[in-house]
Amino acid sequence: MKNTAATLLMRKQSGEKITMLTAYDYTTARIEDECGVDAILVGDSLGMVMLGYENTLPVTMEDMIHHTKAVARGAENAFVVADMPFMSYQTSVYDAVVNAGRLIKEGGAQAVKLEGGAEVCEQIKAIVDASIPVVGHLGLTPQSVNVFGGFKVQGKDYERAAKIADDALLIQEAGACAVVLECIPEKLADLITRELTIPTIGIGAGNECDGQVLVYQDMLGLTTGHTPKFAKRFADVGTVMRNGFNAYIQETKSGNFPSSEHTYSIDEDIVERLKEERGQNK
Numbered sequence: 001m002k003n004t005a006a007t008l009l010m011r012k013q014s015g016e017k018i019t020m021l022t023a024y025d026y027t028t029a030r031i032e033d034e035c036g037v038d039a040i041l042v043g044d045s046l047g048m049v050m051l052g053y054e055n056t057l058p059v060t061m062e063d064m065i066h067h068t069k070a071v072a073r074g075a076e077n078a079f080v081v082a083d084m085p086f087m088s089y090q091t092s093v094y095d096a097v098v099n100a101g102r103l104i105k106e107g108g109a110q111a112v113k114l115e116g117g118a119e120v121c122e123q124i125k126a127i128v129d130a131s132i133p134v135v136g137h138l139g140l141t142p143q144s145v146n147v148f149g150g151f152k153v154q155g156k157d158y159e160r161a162a163k164i165a166d167d168a169l170l171i172q173e174a175g176a177c178a179v180v181l182e183c184i185p186e187k188l189a190d191l192i193t194r195e196l197t198i199p200t201i202g203i204g205a206g207n208e209c210d211g212q213v214l215v216y217q218d219m220l221g222l223t224t225g226h227t228p229k230f231a232k233r234f235a236d237v238g239t240v241m242r243n244g245f246n247a248y249i250q251e252t253k254s255g256n257f258p259s260s261e262h263t264y265s266i267d268e269d270i271v272e273r274l275k276e277e278r279g280q281n282k
Helices: 005-014 026-035 061-074 093-105 118-129 142-148 158-174 186-195 237-254 268-277
Strands: 018-022 039-042 079-083 111-113 134-139 178-182 200-203 211-214
Touching: 005 018, 005 079, 005 178, 026 039, 026 061, 039 061, 039 211, 061 079, 061 093, 093 111, 093 118, 118 134, 118 158, 134 158, 158 178, 158 186, 178 186, 186 200
Parallel strands: 018 039, 018 211, 039 079, 079 111, 111 134, 134 178, 178 200, 200 211
Antiparallel strands: none
């Protein structure tokens, strides 16, 4: 049965944890869906893990629609949420509704996600009024990386913790169906989760949220360099891929691949006739 915003709410109300993973292509979405993940996030993190950008800021609406369409085709049961990229909703309420509509109509998403609190409540309300579910995003909001001065834990002092908690209530009032809490202290996430009636999805926010989300490249060991503290590696797929690529290169260069079991045959008389016609038997 297809998961929806209502399904996630029922998960919170029953105390069953919500599972969410990122995906950016059909094949990955299909595998995640077959495994029974509740929701798939087509994150603007694709700018970093798929397109090689330094951060999420260069990602465009066209990028998001392209990848969301692929994921939506692979997600038979998972609830598909698409990120609204930088400057697709900050400029005006009108732009926010139009671009959210494109992710639903062209991309095939079931909900959109946007970052921010009080400053985007007007956009959230307008998008929800257009019958589009909205997921909020508080704490470390990657589109604000230049304001934060990097990817840092948020809400560690009273003023910032209070603002995140207040913003969570405001975006719930505006109509958000869920909120992602990223890189905030566990006890703050617990406080927010208890206060809200909508589900909280944590990423680096501890175990008291209603659910968790991870970038699948991080949890499968596909990323190189610095990995966030919260990104537990559940499998070392990166090493498996490297071993496979290296074996292919070595066997191809040595002439061991392809072998007879990987090739197709033809009647020898046909080959001889072709050779004779082309003068290769001389």
